[in-house]
Amino acid sequence: MTDTAVPGQFTLVLHSHLPWLSRHGRWPVGEEWLYQSWASSYLPVAQVLRNLAAEGRSHLLSLGITPVLAAQLDDPHCLAGMHHWLGNWRLRADEAAMAGNRALGHYEHRLATAALADFEQRWRHGGSPVWRELIDAEAIELLGGPLAHPFQPLLDSRLRSFELTEGLADARQRWGHTPSGIWAPECGFTPGMEATYAAAGVTHFMVDGPALRGDTTLGRPVRDSPVLAFGRDLQVSYRVWSPKSGYPGQPQYRDFHHYDHETGLKPARVTGKQVAGPDKAPYDPDLAATAVRRDVEDFVRTVRERLIGESARIGRPALVVAAFDTELFGHWWHEGPQWLEQVLRALPEAGVTVGTLADARARGYVGEPVPLADSSWGSGKDWRVWAGEPVRDLVELNAEIVRLALDTLDKMRVQADGVRDPVADQLLREAILAVSSDWAFMVSKDSAAGYARDRAHQHAHAVREIAAAVTGGQLAKAGQLAAGWYAADGLFPALDARRLEGPV
Incomplete structure (x- = not known):
């Protein structure tokens, strides 16, 4: 049953980024980082979005894909390496089963087999066809960005302008679409950048909530430019992921940090923050699935309450933007893709209007101009x-x-x-x-x-x-x-x- 409609709009923004890792080391840092994120996040998140699009759902979220990540997802060397990595994942799962951990081995074997089939069917010619299908179906709004993810406030203005315009051109080359919105790397900003954005055809970009003094209920034109800054709602975003709390740290979820060193697989659930790795309880997918449903309900309730409260506070329908790294969903938080799919179904059923940043702009979720100052989404929300x-x-x-x-x-x-x-x-x-x-x-x-x-x-x-x-x-x-x-x-x-x- 659909809950009573609530005022305003909810927007989910995902930022997908890794630095250039191809041919620059393998383990513990290097291409392994790319392949883990690809297998654990990019494959399942794309599958979630395809599932929802197949149900006729559109305008699900704003998805940032940095040009430097897109380049790796299209790179022949990385594609070959990824295919090899997926095959090796399945072998490691079989080793775990033969070594006595049958539950873990069989679970991982199923995941690896599904990922390998998905990759061979959809990704072998690169990531661009995968994302373009979702863009063309209007399942997502694509957010672009500068070429290699520089911290723009510290960058020479000539190079800053070049990286941005070339990054937007790179998106058009890959996907046949030039983004009008961007995820500013690290949400970094300094006055004057709005003019660079306007000159490049950018109409909106992301900042962190404190940059707008915590009032993120509307997009705000930056000074006298037409470019809007949308701010991350920390109260809602931190419900999922924060420096100290959030869903992924709950006892039922898979523990990211504890490895079985023979196979590289993760056999445990979080169990407790003070419990040592070897003492953690074994991972139970059914227990985790129950936790996902609980946390979906909690998040939907949080969004409803925030939209109702903020709309009443400002006297007009409010915007709530939650923003995360895409790699949270699957790579850092194993159950994240499950949660994402269920949330994007549950929000409309609960009377919440879901849309992209471009939708928010088109629907008039725009407030008064703001004299945006030096800021970022890093520690201290400054440049430190x-x-x-x-x-x-x-x-x-x-x-x-x-x-x-x-x-x-x-x-x-x-x-x-x-x-x-x-x-x-x-x-x-x-x-x-x-x-x-x-x-x-x-x-x-x-x-x-x-x-x-x-x-x-x-x-x-x-x-x-x-x-x-x-x-x-x-x-x-x-x-x-x-x-x-x-x-x-x-x-x-x-x-x-x-x-x-x-x-x-």
Whole structure:
């Protein structure tokens, strides 16, 4: 039975992103991270959206897919690696069963077999056909973003503009659709970026709730621009996932951190936050399924109450936006895709209007302009994760590398004859990889910090040696270096340095 309709609109936003991992290590950080997220999140989340679309449901959520992730989901090397990984997953499940853990082994075997069939049927030619089917069916609104996920507030304005316009063009190339909305990397913002967005054709973007002083009930034009900032409702979002609580930490759900080291499988449920890994209870899918139903009911109740309360507070129908990393659903929270599918069915049945950010804009969920200030969705909601003392060296490295790359490209421009130059293209490609926001994030959070620093310095080294060859007049050497780096970092083959704005 449908509950009484409530005022306003609920919007779910998912942000899908991983840094460029192809050919840059395998384990414990590298391609394994990509394949785990692909198998655990991207495959099942796409299946959930297909299931709902097949029921005639549309405008389900706004899905951000960063260009650098999209590039990996289309990359032939990654596609082959993923197929191999899925086969290996099934073998590991069989090993668990033969080693005596029959319940775990059989459960994992079923999951791996289904994932392998799904991948072979739908994904072997890349992720683009999968996402395009959902975009064309209007099941989702696609959100785009800058090419390699830079922390934009700290980025040179020329490179910031280039990454954004090229990121939107990359989306059109893959999916036949240019996003009008974006997920700003790390929700990072500094005044003036709204003008860059407007110039690129972006009509709306995401910020975290505190950037709007917690009033996220309406999209807000930024200063005197037509570009809307939509804010994440922390009260609702933290119900699912927060630094200290949320559904995935409940005792019945699968424990993310505890592994069976022989097979790499996860045999336990959370059990209790103070319970050591070996002492945790075995995972029980039926027990977890019951918990999913409980938490779906809780979330629907939370959204209804929030919409009713906020609509009454502002005197008009309110917007509630919950936003999460896509990788939460399946990778971090094993039961997340189940919960997602049930929630997207249950909300309309409970009288909640579900729509995308574009729907909110079209339906007039727009308030007064806001003088948006420096902000992010990181710790402290400021820039400390990407600009704080622990990553001061990376901030300085980024500034040096961007300056070197742009200066070298400007000199090459003087000598250019109008023909596309693969050396210039690779120089620019390595520079944007060097300034990915992921490296500083991983260092600040002490998550594979050594790998992150190595990656930043590796791409910086590529820029330095290509630039040195160019400025030293060693053009043949520069060509050889560029070709060598392209073999590892050949993402965005359409990237063309000639489209970079010249110096002001």
